[in-house]
């Protein structure tokens with residue numbers, strides 16, 4: 068069977084890191100009985116420029132019909148303040164594909180330890196489960212007048228329930244601990260989250276469960292990150308905390324994500340944006356995109372073996388110090404990508420039986 072993958076390169080560094088991700092996908096697929104077809108479509112600012120729409124109808128249709136979607140990043144100053152923005156396209160595709168669960172891992176592996184600004188921590192390995200299709204990014208009413216602007220934070224019981232089950236199911240496969248991050252000392256929506264999460268937690272007696280206000284949680288991510296296993300939180304808080312958590316590994320440019328719904332394709336993308344400040348220089352860190360490819364192989368195509376090859380090669384590359392400037396190195400995006408590919412090839416070569 069051929070895997071159909073929609074490719075949304077997007078804007079600024081988007082095409083640079085997507086190229087890196089696709090090169091690694093090609094390398095790791097070689098001789099692996101994994102056939103795939105790429106469907107490259109305009110999206111974000113590129114969608115606006117080509118069709119007038121950040122999420123062109125053809126792009127959405129292609130994504131809906133595919134087995135998985137790979138997205139690099141969208142947005143940037145070119146479209147800031149325009150009537151249609153790349154970010155509208157991003158929110159629209161998340162909603163249209165019902166991608167309510169956004170999974171953002173933070174791991175300071177042995178290989179990454181040297182790049183972490185955190186010193187002498189216990190091993191860090193937690194996952195942020197962020198609600199992705201509701202909350203203040205989607206709530207109505209929403210308006211701007213001459214005197215005020217209004218956004219609305221709104222959550223239904225059902226929206227909280229389904230993401231909570233994703234978080235507890237994930238905890239069951241990990242260290243069995245969930246931390247709900249909210250602002251329940253102030254917000255009614257957070258009070259509702261607490262009530263519903265406490266109810267659902269009773270279905271998971273093996274999972275320990277605690278809560279933290281988001282302000283304190285942002286401190287704990289720096290001060291004592293090893294206490295976390297699964298962080299469950301709403302859309303805005305998850306957006307903010309995941310960038311903070313990413314930086315503890317050394318760079319925002321290293322963290323991938325998966326966004327999933329009930330049926331239909333999942334979407335894989337770096338957690339960062341289009342980094343306009345470094346676009347065109349050839350120095351974007353490709354790890355976040357390459358790890359997004361690995362997440363796709365695991366979760367959409369059941370190819371954990373190929374994902375592990377990618378992960379091992381990334382670890383070897385960063386251990387060897389072949390890293391881009393965000394991690395303090397001098398490598399270009401291409402050099403880092405080629406090094407990762409070489410490690411993949413080398414590991415296969417060393418396992419080949421001798422042909423006499």
Ligand SMILES: NC(=O)C1=CN([C@@H]2O[C@H](COP(=O)(O)OP(=O)(O)OC[C@H]3O[C@@H](n4cnc5c(N)ncnc54)[C@H](O)[C@@H]3O)[C@@H](O)[C@H]2O)C=CC1
Nearest residue numbers: 140141142143319320338339340341342344345351352393
């Ligand atoms: N999913 C997406 O496509 C997202 C899009 N955006 C959009 O991206 C645009 C730029 O937003 P910013 O606030 O600047 O956030 P950003 O995440 O693009 O960049 C923040 C900082 O991190 C650095 N950085 C990010 N990714 C990197 C990588 N792979 N390698 C090296 N350094 C990297 C950038 O150079 C910058 O200094 C905006 O239009 C924003 O709306 C922001 C976040 C997510």
Ligand SMILES: CC(C)CC(=O)C(=O)O
Nearest residue numbers: 154157158204306338339
């Ligand atoms: C347009 C934003 C909601 C994108 C973003 O910052 C994210 O999803 O992390």
Ligand SMILES: [Mg+2]
Nearest residue numbers: 306307310338
């Ligand atoms: Mg963000």
